[in-house]
Amino acid sequence: MDAKKEVDARGLNCPLPILKAKKALAELQSGELLKVVATDPGSVRDFQAFARQSGNELVAQKTEGEEFVHWLRRR
16 A cells, blocks of 8 residues: 555554554645554554544554554545
8 A cells, every 4th residue: 555654653552653643644635545553562453443533544454473554544
């Protein structure tokens, strides 16, 4: 997927990956994609809840070894 912006949240624990993603989404235009790479296993459910609460679309989530990759589309 071709993300307009990428956030490196490796080594950060909740709620920092969400806070960094929220800040990055604010800089995007509606419909643009954000990619977030995190190492916190809790980020999988955190991003699901964040998408529901914020109205942004959680397009995909993928686990790559020790990393969790999340793609969000700005509403």
